[in-house]
Amino acid sequence: MDEPIISVENLTVELGGNPVLRELTLTVSPGEIVAVVGPNGSGKSTLLRTLAGLQPASGGEVRVFGAPPADDAAFWRGVAHLGDEPAWYPGLTAGEHLELMAAVHPRARMDVGTALEVFALVERADAAPLNLSTGQRQRLALAATLLRPSRVLLLDEPERGLDLGFRLRLAELLAAYRDEGGTVVMATHDSGLAAHGRLISPVGMAA
Numbered sequence: 536m537d538e539p540i541i542s543v544e545n546l547t548v549e550l551g552g553n554p555v556l557r558e559l560t561l562t563v564s565p566g567e568i569v570a571v572v573g574p575n576g577s578g579k580s581t582l583l584r585t586l587a588g589l590q591p592a593s594g595g596e597v598r599v600f601g602a603p604p605a606d607d608a609a610f611w612r613g614v615a616h617l618g619d620e621p622a623w624y625p626g627l628t629a630g631e632h633l634e635l636m637a638a639v640h641p642r643a644r645m646d647v648g649t650a651l652e653v654f655a656l657v658e659r660a661d662a663a664p665l666n667l668s669t670g671q672r673q674r675l676a677l678a679a680t681l682l683r684p685s686r687v688l689l690l691d692e693p694e695r696g697l698d699l700g701f702r703l704r705l706a707e708l709l710a711a712y713r714d715e716g717g718t719v720v721m722a723t724h725d726s727g728l729a730a731h732g733r734l735i736s737p738v739g740m741a742a
């Protein structure tokens with residue numbers, strides 16, 4: 536078996552003095568899609584944030600690429616995280632946000648024109664992100680996340696605001712990412728999307 540790309544042992548995370556994750560153990564192999572499922576408040580976002588190194592652990596160990604997540608360029612070159620809606624640059628259009636992403640990532644996974652087509656944003660490329668609909672903004676955020684090269688995708692409810700057709704498309708896009716050798720860990724409430732991955736639950740109940 537391949538070396539795990541993510542390994543979590545006995546992870547405990549406390550927020551505001553309350554244990555949110557308790558002794559969680561998880562191993563993710565390269566090329567896997569893992570769907571983190573469970574009720575509201577069960578700790579899905581907390582788990583993703585901890586894997587991204589954005590939330591310190593209270594106990595246990597998290598390793599990504601064989602080392603604890605580190606807030607440095609090398610780590611973020613390998614990891615693309617989409618949590619809450621990103622901050623948009625004032626004055627830049629939707630298309631220019633993707634141009635910016637492509638400019639700083641010379642080995643982007645797709646060019647801007649392709650990204651606009653894949654994420655059905657061609658007609659709205661000249662609009663400011665805040666003038667897009669909720670689902671269009673989520674598609675833009677996903678386009679920016681999937682355009683940049685990465686080895687691990689950490690997605691928190693990527694289905695947020697998406698219509699049914701695009702949720703199905705998203706499942707295909709994640710499968711294509713996996714087929715290129717990428718690894719996906721996503722928190723989701725969408726049973727269709729979750730069905731594309733190995734189900735885990737942060738509260739340890741049968742998912």
Ligand SMILES: Nc1ncnc2c1ncn2[C@@H]1O[C@H](COP(=O)(O)OP(=O)(O)OP(=O)(O)O)[C@@H](O)[C@H]1O
Nearest residue numbers: 550551555573574575576577578579580581582722
């Ligand atoms: N900053 C914080 N301080 C204290 N408690 C917090 C904080 N953020 C989240 N929590 C609590 O931690 C628990 C887990 O929250 P988390 O956002 O990880 O859940 P989730 O499974 O992602 O939920 P949802 O399905 O609603 O997105 C919840 O009970 C939440 O109220």
